[in-house]
Amino acid sequence: MPSSMTDPAGPRATPTPPTSAAVARRAGVSRATVSYVLNGQAAGRVGERTQAKVRAAAEELGYVPHAAARSLRAGRGSIVLLAAPADTAPAFGSLFTSFLAGFQTALHGLGYTVVLHGAPAAAPLAAARAWAELRPAAVLTLDAPPPDAAAVALLRRSGTAAVLTHGPPAAPGAHTLLLDQHEAGRAAGAHLLARGRRRIGVIRPAEPGLARFADPRLAGVRSAAAAHPDAVVRPLDLALTEHSAAQLAAAWPDLGLDAVFAYNDEYAMLLMRALQDAGHALGTAPDGIGVVGADDLLLGRLLRPRLTTVRAEIIPPERIAALVDRLIRTPDTAPAAHRLGTFAVVARDSG
Structure with a gap:
């Protein structure tokens, strides 16, 4: 006995999409006319009333031009x-x-x-x-x-x-x-150094796929620090999780750092919260840790202290x-x- 879940009509065929020939038949015009109208080439070739008929027919049938085929006919892709x-x-x-x-x-x-x-x-x-x-x-x-x-x-x-x-x-x-990521790191490093920071951590995201952006930023901070013999730059691995940030915040006293350039504002805000939860002061407060992010996200402006950031001027x-x-x-x-x-x-x- 067949299952009640079985479709007695068997597998249903995928609907065949309407063609330009079907649009031409519905509108009573040639396929060339359909092509001119639907590919934006009707000016000077097809009257307004005929264009309206073709568009109406295409809408009724649900016809959409085939992008790849249109590109081949035109000799230039779209x-x-x-x-x-x-x-x-x-x-x-x-x-x-x-x-x-x-x-x-x-x-x-x-x-x-x-x-x-x-x-x-x-x-x-x-x-x-x-x-x-x-x-x-x-x-x-x-x-x-x-x-x-x-x-x-x-x-x-x-x-x-x-x-x-x-x-x-x-x-x-x-x-x-x-868009040279080295410049982002150099700008952040120069800013922190100008504020008197000399022991700078640089966040490297633990998430895959970001090293080709993070590594040049680290190199940029190091290039800015090269002009200051007393400056130290230390890479810091951080995953975008509360647990990872809490671990880094707990280890902060042993790192001896007075500032950090995070990969972007998200990593910066995550670390700021963890540092504050661990009892560390931030920014210009006495013994405050300087924090710089990147991307200039709106949320960074709502934090206290408000987040200093590196913005890309695209x-x-x-x-x-x-x-x-x-x-x-x-x-x-x-x-x-x-x-x-x-x-x-x-x-x-x-x-």
Whole structure:
């Protein structure tokens, strides 16, 4: 006896998506006319009434143009792929979310579609193959080690007009968007040293995927301290957990440090709370520990003492979108470095 859970009609077939031919039949026009209207090429070719008929037919049928097929017909892709590997922790937090929103809006206004793609960062060539399958007009790697020369070459052979990576370092054959994390560390270190701090801890996140950002920041603090023979810089490992922060706070008296530059505001706020719970004074209080974060999150301004931070002054996403568009339209442009922004200290009470 068949189970009551069995569908007597058998497996249901996946619905077939409507085609441009179906839209053409419904509107009583040619497929070429449908293509002109739905791909934004109707001006001077198709009358307003006919355009309205085609759009109405497409909406009734639920037709959506196939992006990959449209790119092949046009000879130029409309997809801009942002590579943020799924096996690494996000390095930019809310800053990345804000940037992505503005960048996506700006690219959409230029006729592009932004696709956020996760691929394993450990195998650059495999990642490049996965990206190339979508036939993107441009690929930007923002939260990943840059692709190697073979990966860039594969993307270019597959029709990707522009490959951009976040640096330094630069990827061979690719354009580089420079946001030097070394500068963030140097700015934080110079600020603390100017306040008389000489024994500075630098937080290195225990979470995977952040070392390529944290290590240059540590090096930046050390470069700032090089001008002060009496300065000491010590790396400190910290996981983004209350337990890890409490352990570090408990060990603080033995470390002999009078300041700390955290990886970002989240690590800074976590450590501040743990230090205060352990009875340590912060900021300008007598024997206070100086604390500097990074990213300038709103929550840091609500703490007491208010959090001193290093803010990234990123160029507007509209300018980056315009750069990507220009590189797509001029694919033979020689690879170059393009400055994405700089860092500046926002001095408050904690440091």
